[in-house]
Amino acid sequence: MTFKDQWRFVRNNMKRSKSRIFMTVLATAMGVAFLIVLASVGFGLHTTFIDDIIRDRSVTQMQIGGIEKEDGYAPITDEEIEELEKVEGMKAVTRQQTLRQTPLFNIDDYSGNTETVVSHFPSELKAGMELTEGDLPEEPYEAVVGPHFLENLYPEDLPADAEIYDEEGMLKEEFKYDESLIGQEIEMVVEQNVDGETEEHPITLTITGIVEPPSRGWMQDRQVYISEEVLAEVETFTETTRGAIHPEVEEEITGYDNVYGYADTLEEVQEISNYLSEQNYLVYSAANELEYLNTFFTIAKAGLIFIGTIAIIIASIGIFNTMTMAVTERTSDIGIMKAIGAHPKKIKQIFLLESSYIGLLGATIGTIVAYVISILLNIGLPWIIESAFEQELPEGFQFSSIPASLILIAAVICLIVTIISGLKPAKRATQIDVLKAMRREI
Numbered sequence: 118m119t120f121k122d123q124w125r126f127v128r129n130n131m132k133r134s135k136s137r138i139f140m141t142v143l144a145t146a147m148g149v150a151f152l153i154v155l156a157s158v159g160f161g162l163h164t165t166f167i168d169d170i171i172r173d174r175s176v177t178q179m180q181i182g183g184i185e186k187e188d189g190y191a192p193i194t195d196e197e198i199e200e201l202e203k204v205e206g207m208k209a210v211t212r213q214q215t216l217r218q219t220p221l222f223n224i225d226d227y228s229g230n231t232e233t234v235v236s237h238f239p240s241e242l243k244a245g246m247e248l249t250e251g252d253l254p255e256e257p258y259e260a261v262v263g264p265h266f267l268e269n270l271y272p273e274d275l276p277a278d279a280e281i282y283d284e285e286g287m288l289k290e291e292f293k294y295d296e297s298l299i300g301q302e303i304e305m306v307v308e309q310n311v312d313g314e315t316e317e318h319p320i321t322l323t324i325t326g327i328v329e330p331p332s333r334g335w336m337q338d339r340q341v342y343i344s345e346e347v348l349a350e351v352e353t354f355t356e357t358t359r360g361a362i363h364p365e366v367e368e369e370i371t372g373y374d375n376v377y378g379y380a381d382t383l384e385e386v387q388e389i390s391n392y393l394s395e396q397n398y399l400v401y402s403a404a405n406e407l408e409y410l411n412t413f414f415t416i417a418k419a420g421l422i423f424i425g426t427i428a429i430i431i432a433s434i435g436i437f438n439t440m441t442m443a444v445t446e447r448t449s450d451i452g453i454m455k456a457i458g459a460h461p462k463k464i465k466q467i468f469l470l471e472s473s474y475i476g477l478l479g480a481t482i483g484t485i486v487a488y489v490i491s492i493l494l495n496i497g498l499p500w501i502i503e504s505a506f507e508q509e510l511p512e513g514f515q516f517s518s519i520p521a522s523l524i525l526i527a528a529v530i531c532l533i534v535t536i537i538s539g540l541k542p543a544k545r546a547t548q549i550d551v552l553k554a555m556r557r558e559i
Contacts, residue, residue: 131471134443138475141432141439145479145531146486148432152425153487153519153527154494159421161495161518163414167407176407177208177386179378182399190399192372197398201378204392206385209243211236212373216351217361222270222341223304227294229269233305233341235348235359244379251299251326257346261326262298263338270294298324305341309355310362318354320347426530432479433538440472440542461547468546472539473532480531484524491517 131138183190184197193201193212201210216233238254246253254260268288271281281292305320322343331338351360358370378393378400380386386404393400454464494517499510 131474134439137439137442141435141475142479142482144432144435145429145476145535146482148425148429149480149483149527149531150486150490151428152422152530153484153523154490154517155425156418156421156523156527157487157491157517157519158494159414159418160520160523161515163410163418164518165515166410166414176383176403177380179380179386179390179393179400179402181210181376181378181393182401183372185397185399192374193376194372198373198376201376201393204378204389206381206389208379208381209240211240211244211246211375211377211379213237213375214348214359215374216343216348217357217359217370218308218355220308220341221306223306224270224294224298224301225296226273227270228273229271231266231269231339231341233343235345236342238344244377247329248326249329250297251324254325254344256323257344258320258322259325259344260303260322260347261328261342262324263328263340263342264330265337265339266298266327266341267293268337269339298327300324305343305347307351307354307360308362309357311364318351320350322347422526422530425527426534429531429534433534436472436475436535436538437542439475440468440539441545443471444468444542444546465543465547468543469536469539472535472543476531476535477528479535480528483531484527488519491519 181193181201183192185191198210198212201207214235216235219230220233221228221230242253248261249264251261270293271288272292275281275292279292281289283289301324303322303324305322307318307320309316309318322341328338328342348359352358355361355364357364378389380389383404386402387408390400390402390404495515498516499514503509
Protein backbone atom coordinates (compact mmCIF):
# COMPACT_ATOMS: atom_id res chain seq x y z
CA MET A 118 0.00 0.00 0.00
CA THR A 119 1.55 3.29 -1.13
CA PHE A 120 1.39 6.56 0.78
CA LYS A 121 -1.13 7.83 -1.77
CA ASP A 122 -3.39 4.84 -1.07
CA GLN A 123 -3.07 5.40 2.68
CA TRP A 124 -3.95 9.06 2.28
CA ARG A 125 -7.02 8.24 0.15
CA PHE A 126 -8.17 5.72 2.76
CA VAL A 127 -7.80 8.33 5.54
CA ARG A 128 -9.70 11.02 3.61
CA ASN A 129 -12.57 8.68 2.73
CA ASN A 130 -12.97 7.47 6.30
CA MET A 131 -12.81 11.01 7.74
CA LYS A 132 -15.68 12.03 5.45
CA ARG A 133 -17.88 9.40 7.11
CA SER A 134 -17.70 11.16 10.49
CA LYS A 135 -17.45 14.85 9.61
CA SER A 136 -19.13 16.12 12.77
CA ARG A 137 -16.86 14.19 15.11
CA ILE A 138 -13.73 15.16 13.16
CA PHE A 139 -14.88 18.79 13.07
CA MET A 140 -15.30 18.95 16.85
CA THR A 141 -11.92 17.26 17.37
CA VAL A 142 -10.16 19.67 15.00
CA LEU A 143 -11.95 22.60 16.67
CA ALA A 144 -10.75 21.52 20.12
CA THR A 145 -7.20 21.14 18.81
CA ALA A 146 -7.35 24.55 17.10
CA MET A 147 -8.55 26.17 20.34
CA GLY A 148 -5.67 24.59 22.23
CA VAL A 149 -3.11 25.78 19.68
CA ALA A 150 -4.62 29.28 19.55
CA PHE A 151 -4.55 29.48 23.36
CA LEU A 152 -0.89 28.43 23.45
CA ILE A 153 0.16 30.92 20.77
CA VAL A 154 -1.81 33.89 22.14
CA LEU A 155 -0.65 33.22 25.70
CA ALA A 156 3.00 32.94 24.71
CA SER A 157 2.70 35.87 22.29
CA VAL A 158 2.16 38.19 25.27
CA GLY A 159 5.58 37.19 26.56
CA PHE A 160 7.14 37.65 23.12
CA GLY A 161 5.39 41.02 22.68
CA LEU A 162 6.47 42.47 26.02
CA HIS A 163 9.98 41.12 25.48
CA THR A 164 10.22 42.90 22.13
CA THR A 165 8.78 46.12 23.58
CA PHE A 166 11.20 46.27 26.50
CA ILE A 167 14.22 45.44 24.35
CA ASP A 168 13.27 48.12 21.81
CA ASP A 169 12.77 50.60 24.66
CA ILE A 170 16.27 49.94 25.97
CA ILE A 171 17.79 50.27 22.52
CA ARG A 172 15.99 53.58 21.95
CA ASP A 173 16.86 54.89 25.41
CA ARG A 174 20.63 54.58 25.04
CA SER A 175 23.13 53.23 22.60
CA VAL A 176 23.53 49.49 23.03
CA THR A 177 27.26 49.95 22.47
CA GLN A 178 27.51 52.43 25.35
CA MET A 179 29.18 51.59 28.67
CA GLN A 180 28.89 53.80 31.73
CA ILE A 181 32.19 53.86 33.61
CA GLY A 182 31.43 55.06 37.14
CA GLY A 183 34.92 55.00 38.61
CA ILE A 184 37.92 52.85 39.42
CA GLU A 185 38.56 50.91 42.62
CA LYS A 186 41.69 51.93 44.50
CA GLU A 187 43.07 51.20 47.96
CA ASP A 188 40.82 53.78 49.64
CA GLY A 189 37.68 52.96 47.63
CA TYR A 190 36.27 54.02 44.29
CA ALA A 191 37.75 57.15 42.71
CA PRO A 192 36.49 59.24 39.77
CA ILE A 193 37.98 58.72 36.33
CA THR A 194 40.85 61.10 35.53
CA ASP A 195 42.74 61.92 32.33
CA GLU A 196 45.22 59.18 33.18
CA GLU A 197 42.50 56.52 33.13
CA ILE A 198 40.95 58.11 30.02
CA GLU A 199 44.19 57.49 28.11
CA GLU A 200 44.18 53.84 29.22
CA LEU A 201 40.53 53.38 28.31
CA GLU A 202 41.04 54.78 24.81
CA LYS A 203 43.73 52.15 24.20
CA VAL A 204 41.40 49.22 24.96
CA GLU A 205 40.89 47.05 21.89
CA GLY A 206 37.44 47.54 20.37
CA MET A 207 36.85 50.87 22.15
CA LYS A 208 35.50 53.35 19.61
CA ALA A 209 35.45 56.45 21.84
CA VAL A 210 35.51 57.56 25.48
CA THR A 211 33.38 60.62 26.24
CA ARG A 212 33.67 62.61 29.46
CA GLN A 213 31.70 65.39 31.09
CA GLN A 214 32.07 67.75 34.02
CA THR A 215 29.28 69.81 35.58
CA LEU A 216 29.90 73.50 36.24
CA ARG A 217 29.63 74.27 39.97
CA GLN A 218 27.35 77.24 39.40
CA THR A 219 24.27 77.88 37.29
CA PRO A 220 25.19 80.66 34.86
CA LEU A 221 22.77 83.25 33.50
CA PHE A 222 22.23 83.03 29.74
CA ASN A 223 21.13 86.07 27.72
CA ILE A 224 19.89 86.02 24.13
CA ASP A 225 18.18 89.10 22.68
CA ASP A 226 15.55 90.14 25.27
CA TYR A 227 15.38 86.72 26.92
CA SER A 228 17.38 85.34 29.83
CA GLY A 229 17.45 82.43 32.25
CA ASN A 230 19.66 80.26 34.42
CA THR A 231 20.34 76.64 33.55
CA GLU A 232 22.78 73.85 34.32
CA THR A 233 25.95 73.84 32.26
CA VAL A 234 27.94 70.77 31.30
CA VAL A 235 31.52 70.72 30.05
CA SER A 236 31.88 68.19 27.23
CA HIS A 237 34.88 66.89 25.33
CA PHE A 238 33.48 67.44 21.85
CA PRO A 239 36.17 65.57 19.85
CA SER A 240 35.24 62.34 21.67
CA GLU A 241 31.51 63.13 21.35
CA LEU A 242 32.04 63.42 17.60
CA LYS A 243 33.74 60.00 17.49
CA ALA A 244 30.95 58.49 19.60
CA GLY A 245 28.31 59.89 17.24
CA MET A 246 26.47 62.36 19.49
CA GLU A 247 23.05 62.81 17.88
CA LEU A 248 21.57 66.25 17.17
CA THR A 249 18.14 67.26 15.91
CA GLU A 250 19.53 70.43 14.35
CA GLY A 251 22.92 71.85 13.49
CA ASP A 252 26.36 70.40 14.11
CA LEU A 253 28.74 69.74 16.97
CA PRO A 254 31.08 72.61 17.91
CA GLU A 255 34.33 72.87 16.01
CA GLU A 256 35.61 76.05 17.67
CA PRO A 257 36.33 76.62 21.41
CA TYR A 258 33.56 79.18 21.94
CA GLU A 259 30.79 77.23 20.29
CA ALA A 260 28.16 75.29 22.23
CA VAL A 261 25.15 73.02 21.84
CA VAL A 262 22.00 73.12 23.95
CA GLY A 263 19.44 70.60 25.15
CA PRO A 264 16.09 70.33 23.32
CA HIS A 265 14.24 71.88 26.29
CA PHE A 266 16.68 74.76 26.83
CA LEU A 267 14.04 77.31 25.75
CA GLU A 268 11.92 76.31 28.77
CA ASN A 269 14.46 78.17 30.94
CA LEU A 270 14.45 81.40 28.92
CA TYR A 271 11.98 84.14 29.89
CA PRO A 272 11.27 87.62 28.46
CA GLU A 273 13.17 90.24 30.49
CA ASP A 274 10.18 92.62 30.56
CA LEU A 275 7.86 89.97 32.00
CA PRO A 276 5.21 91.39 34.40
CA ALA A 277 5.49 90.10 37.96
CA ASP A 278 1.93 88.69 37.93
CA ALA A 279 2.16 87.02 34.51
CA GLU A 280 0.96 83.42 34.29
CA ILE A 281 3.70 81.92 32.16
CA TYR A 282 3.08 78.19 32.73
CA ASP A 283 0.34 75.97 31.35
CA GLU A 284 -1.52 73.21 33.20
CA GLU A 285 1.34 70.77 32.62
CA GLY A 286 3.90 73.15 34.12
CA MET A 287 5.44 74.00 30.74
CA LEU A 288 6.23 77.52 29.53
CA LYS A 289 3.40 78.87 27.39
CA GLU A 290 4.15 79.32 23.71
CA GLU A 291 3.58 83.10 23.77
CA PHE A 292 6.41 83.52 26.29
CA LYS A 293 8.93 81.30 24.48
CA TYR A 294 11.82 82.50 22.38
CA ASP A 295 10.45 81.90 18.89
CA GLU A 296 13.54 82.23 16.67
CA SER A 297 15.96 79.53 15.61
CA LEU A 298 18.84 79.06 18.04
CA ILE A 299 21.24 77.74 15.41
CA GLY A 300 23.93 80.34 14.70
CA GLN A 301 22.72 82.66 17.46
CA GLU A 302 25.17 84.28 19.84
CA ILE A 303 24.33 83.79 23.50
CA GLU A 304 25.94 85.44 26.49
CA MET A 305 26.89 83.22 29.43
CA VAL A 306 27.36 85.21 32.64
CA VAL A 307 29.34 83.53 35.42
CA GLU A 308 29.77 84.88 38.94
CA GLN A 309 32.49 85.10 41.54
CA ASN A 310 31.91 85.93 45.20
CA VAL A 311 34.81 87.41 47.14
CA ASP A 312 34.37 88.86 50.62
CA GLY A 313 30.63 89.09 50.14
CA GLU A 314 30.84 90.97 46.85
CA THR A 315 29.65 89.42 43.60
CA GLU A 316 31.47 89.99 40.36
CA GLU A 317 30.20 88.95 36.95
CA HIS A 318 32.06 87.85 33.85
CA PRO A 319 30.27 87.51 30.48
CA ILE A 320 31.39 84.95 27.89
CA THR A 321 29.95 85.02 24.36
CA LEU A 322 29.12 81.66 22.82
CA THR A 323 27.69 80.63 19.45
CA ILE A 324 25.03 77.91 19.40
CA THR A 325 25.78 75.37 16.67
CA GLY A 326 23.36 72.55 17.46
CA ILE A 327 20.50 71.14 19.51
CA VAL A 328 20.86 67.76 21.19
CA GLU A 329 18.36 65.00 20.37
CA PRO A 330 15.56 64.69 22.99
CA PRO A 331 15.72 61.83 25.52
CA SER A 332 13.80 58.78 24.32
CA ARG A 333 11.59 58.77 27.41
CA GLY A 334 8.91 61.44 27.11
CA TRP A 335 9.02 62.45 30.78
CA MET A 336 12.73 63.29 30.67
CA GLN A 337 13.93 66.80 29.82
CA ASP A 338 17.31 68.20 28.82
CA ARG A 339 17.66 71.95 29.45
CA GLN A 340 21.44 71.95 29.70
CA VAL A 341 24.04 73.95 27.81
CA TYR A 342 27.09 71.99 26.66
CA ILE A 343 30.31 74.00 26.54
CA SER A 344 33.91 73.18 25.65
CA GLU A 345 36.87 72.62 27.97
CA GLU A 346 38.39 75.90 26.72
CA VAL A 347 35.37 77.82 28.04
CA LEU A 348 35.74 75.99 31.37
CA ALA A 349 39.35 77.13 31.53
CA GLU A 350 38.24 80.78 31.18
CA VAL A 351 35.59 80.30 33.86
CA GLU A 352 38.13 78.80 36.27
CA THR A 353 40.60 81.60 35.53
CA PHE A 354 37.95 84.17 36.47
CA THR A 355 36.62 82.42 39.60
CA GLU A 356 40.01 80.99 40.61
CA THR A 357 38.13 77.86 41.68
CA THR A 358 37.69 74.35 40.31
CA ARG A 359 34.79 74.15 37.86
CA GLY A 360 33.78 77.73 38.58
CA ALA A 361 32.63 77.40 42.19
CA ILE A 362 31.25 80.81 43.26
CA HIS A 363 32.53 80.76 46.86
CA PRO A 364 36.26 79.95 47.09
CA GLU A 365 36.14 79.46 50.85
CA VAL A 366 33.72 76.51 50.62
CA GLU A 367 35.33 74.91 47.59
CA GLU A 368 35.94 71.19 47.83
CA GLU A 369 38.76 69.48 46.03
CA ILE A 370 37.38 67.84 42.89
CA THR A 371 39.28 65.42 40.71
CA GLY A 372 38.17 63.47 37.71
CA TYR A 373 35.03 63.57 35.59
CA ASP A 374 31.37 63.37 36.61
CA ASN A 375 30.25 61.25 33.66
CA VAL A 376 32.43 58.93 31.60
CA TYR A 377 31.05 56.73 28.82
CA GLY A 378 32.86 54.22 26.65
CA TYR A 379 31.56 53.21 23.23
CA ALA A 380 32.42 49.87 21.63
CA ASP A 381 32.75 49.39 17.89
CA THR A 382 30.05 46.70 17.85
CA LEU A 383 27.42 45.25 20.19
CA GLU A 384 29.31 41.94 20.30
CA GLU A 385 32.34 43.68 21.82
CA VAL A 386 30.42 45.42 24.62
CA GLN A 387 30.34 42.43 26.96
CA GLU A 388 33.96 41.55 26.24
CA ILE A 389 35.15 45.09 26.99
CA SER A 390 32.92 45.31 30.09
CA ASN A 391 34.40 42.09 31.47
CA TYR A 392 37.94 43.30 30.79
CA LEU A 393 37.34 46.67 32.49
CA SER A 394 35.75 44.95 35.50
CA GLU A 395 38.89 42.82 35.83
CA GLN A 396 40.88 46.08 35.81
CA ASN A 397 38.81 47.30 38.81
CA TYR A 398 36.59 49.70 36.84
CA LEU A 399 32.95 50.10 37.82
CA VAL A 400 31.17 49.39 34.52
CA TYR A 401 27.54 49.22 33.53
CA SER A 402 26.17 48.78 30.02
CA ALA A 403 22.84 48.29 28.31
CA ALA A 404 24.15 44.86 27.32
CA ASN A 405 23.96 43.84 31.01
CA GLU A 406 20.34 44.90 31.15
CA LEU A 407 19.61 43.13 27.88
CA GLU A 408 21.16 39.94 29.23
CA TYR A 409 19.05 40.04 32.40
CA LEU A 410 15.88 40.82 30.44
CA ASN A 411 16.55 38.07 27.92
CA THR A 412 17.03 35.54 30.73
CA PHE A 413 13.87 36.70 32.52
CA PHE A 414 11.68 36.67 29.42
CA THR A 415 13.09 33.35 28.20
CA ILE A 416 11.96 31.76 31.46
CA ALA A 417 8.62 33.58 31.29
CA LYS A 418 7.99 32.51 27.68
CA ALA A 419 8.90 28.91 28.49
CA GLY A 420 6.40 28.99 31.36
CA LEU A 421 3.65 30.42 29.15
CA ILE A 422 4.33 27.81 26.45
CA PHE A 423 4.14 25.07 29.11
CA ILE A 424 0.77 26.38 30.32
CA GLY A 425 -0.47 26.56 26.73
CA THR A 426 0.69 22.99 26.11
CA ILE A 427 -1.73 21.82 28.80
CA ALA A 428 -4.61 23.06 26.62
CA ILE A 429 -3.34 20.96 23.71
CA ILE A 430 -2.96 17.93 25.98
CA ILE A 431 -6.60 18.36 27.05
CA ALA A 432 -7.60 18.54 23.37
CA SER A 433 -5.61 15.35 22.75
CA ILE A 434 -8.14 13.44 24.87
CA GLY A 435 -10.67 14.17 22.14
CA ILE A 436 -8.22 12.93 19.51
CA PHE A 437 -7.71 9.71 21.46
CA ASN A 438 -11.47 9.13 21.70
CA THR A 439 -11.97 9.94 18.01
CA MET A 440 -9.23 7.55 16.91
CA THR A 441 -10.50 4.81 19.25
CA MET A 442 -13.97 5.08 17.75
CA ALA A 443 -12.46 5.13 14.25
CA VAL A 444 -10.69 1.82 14.93
CA THR A 445 -13.91 0.29 16.26
CA GLU A 446 -15.96 1.47 13.29
CA ARG A 447 -13.38 0.25 10.76
CA THR A 448 -12.78 -3.19 12.25
CA SER A 449 -14.09 -4.91 9.13
CA ASP A 450 -11.96 -2.72 6.84
CA ILE A 451 -8.91 -3.55 8.91
CA GLY A 452 -9.77 -7.26 8.72
CA ILE A 453 -10.04 -7.10 4.92
CA MET A 454 -6.69 -5.28 4.63
CA LYS A 455 -4.99 -7.87 6.81
CA ALA A 456 -6.67 -10.69 4.85
CA ILE A 457 -5.25 -9.44 1.55
CA GLY A 458 -1.76 -9.17 3.05
CA ALA A 459 -1.48 -5.66 4.48
CA HIS A 460 1.39 -5.45 6.95
CA PRO A 461 0.44 -4.39 10.53
CA LYS A 462 3.01 -1.59 10.22
CA LYS A 463 1.10 -0.11 7.28
CA ILE A 464 -2.18 -0.29 9.19
CA LYS A 465 -0.56 1.50 12.10
CA GLN A 466 0.77 4.19 9.74
CA ILE A 467 -2.74 4.82 8.40
CA PHE A 468 -4.17 5.68 11.82
CA LEU A 469 -1.12 7.70 12.84
CA LEU A 470 -1.47 9.60 9.56
CA GLU A 471 -5.08 10.38 10.43
CA SER A 472 -4.24 11.64 13.93
CA SER A 473 -1.36 13.70 12.50
CA TYR A 474 -3.67 15.21 9.90
CA ILE A 475 -6.13 16.21 12.60
CA GLY A 476 -3.27 17.81 14.54
CA LEU A 477 -1.87 19.73 11.55
CA LEU A 478 -5.32 20.92 10.53
CA GLY A 479 -6.00 22.10 14.08
CA ALA A 480 -2.58 23.81 14.24
CA THR A 481 -3.23 25.66 10.97
CA ILE A 482 -6.66 26.91 12.01
CA GLY A 483 -5.40 27.74 15.51
CA THR A 484 -2.52 29.77 14.10
CA ILE A 485 -4.85 31.84 11.91
CA VAL A 486 -7.17 32.48 14.85
CA ALA A 487 -4.18 33.41 17.05
CA TYR A 488 -2.99 36.00 14.51
CA VAL A 489 -6.45 37.59 14.44
CA ILE A 490 -6.62 37.71 18.25
CA SER A 491 -3.08 39.14 18.40
CA ILE A 492 -4.01 41.98 16.03
CA LEU A 493 -7.15 42.73 18.04
CA LEU A 494 -5.12 42.76 21.27
CA ASN A 495 -2.57 45.21 19.91
CA ILE A 496 -5.33 47.51 18.63
CA GLY A 497 -7.93 47.13 21.36
CA LEU A 498 -6.00 46.91 24.63
CA PRO A 499 -4.08 50.22 24.23
CA TRP A 500 -7.36 51.95 23.41
CA ILE A 501 -9.06 50.42 26.46
CA ILE A 502 -6.17 51.34 28.77
CA GLU A 503 -5.97 54.90 27.44
CA SER A 504 -9.76 55.32 27.77
CA ALA A 505 -10.09 53.74 31.20
CA PHE A 506 -6.94 55.06 32.87
CA GLU A 507 -6.31 58.19 30.75
CA GLN A 508 -2.70 57.13 30.31
CA GLU A 509 -1.02 57.06 26.92
CA LEU A 510 1.18 54.06 26.23
CA PRO A 511 4.63 54.50 24.67
CA GLU A 512 4.73 54.58 20.88
CA GLY A 513 5.21 51.14 19.38
CA PHE A 514 4.10 49.30 22.55
CA GLN A 515 3.19 45.69 21.70
CA PHE A 516 1.12 43.44 23.93
CA SER A 517 1.31 40.51 21.55
CA SER A 518 3.90 39.40 19.02
CA ILE A 519 3.88 36.12 17.07
CA PRO A 520 7.27 35.31 15.56
CA ALA A 521 7.79 32.38 13.20
CA SER A 522 9.61 30.50 15.96
CA LEU A 523 6.48 30.51 18.13
CA ILE A 524 4.38 29.11 15.27
CA LEU A 525 6.95 26.37 14.73
CA ILE A 526 7.05 25.52 18.45
CA ALA A 527 3.25 25.35 18.65
CA ALA A 528 3.02 23.18 15.51
CA VAL A 529 5.69 20.76 16.74
CA ILE A 530 4.07 20.45 20.18
CA CYS A 531 0.66 19.89 18.59
CA LEU A 532 2.02 17.29 16.17
CA ILE A 533 3.87 15.38 18.91
CA VAL A 534 0.84 15.37 21.23
CA THR A 535 -1.55 14.23 18.48
CA ILE A 536 0.78 11.44 17.34
CA ILE A 537 1.11 10.21 20.93
CA SER A 538 -2.69 10.36 21.25
CA GLY A 539 -3.07 8.16 18.18
CA LEU A 540 -0.42 5.58 19.14
CA LYS A 541 -2.60 3.35 21.31
CA PRO A 542 -5.59 3.27 18.93
CA ALA A 543 -3.19 2.60 16.02
CA LYS A 544 -1.57 -0.25 17.93
CA ARG A 545 -4.98 -1.65 18.76
CA ALA A 546 -5.84 -1.65 15.04
CA THR A 547 -2.86 -3.91 14.33
CA GLN A 548 -4.03 -6.42 16.95
CA ILE A 549 -7.49 -7.01 15.46
CA ASP A 550 -8.09 -10.67 14.65
CA VAL A 551 -8.85 -11.22 10.95
CA LEU A 552 -11.43 -13.99 11.48
CA LYS A 553 -13.35 -12.02 14.11
CA ALA A 554 -13.31 -8.94 11.88
CA MET A 555 -14.59 -10.91 8.86
CA ARG A 556 -17.22 -12.71 10.97
CA ARG A 557 -18.43 -9.33 12.22
CA GLU A 558 -18.82 -8.14 8.64
CA ILE A 559 -20.92 -11.23 7.81
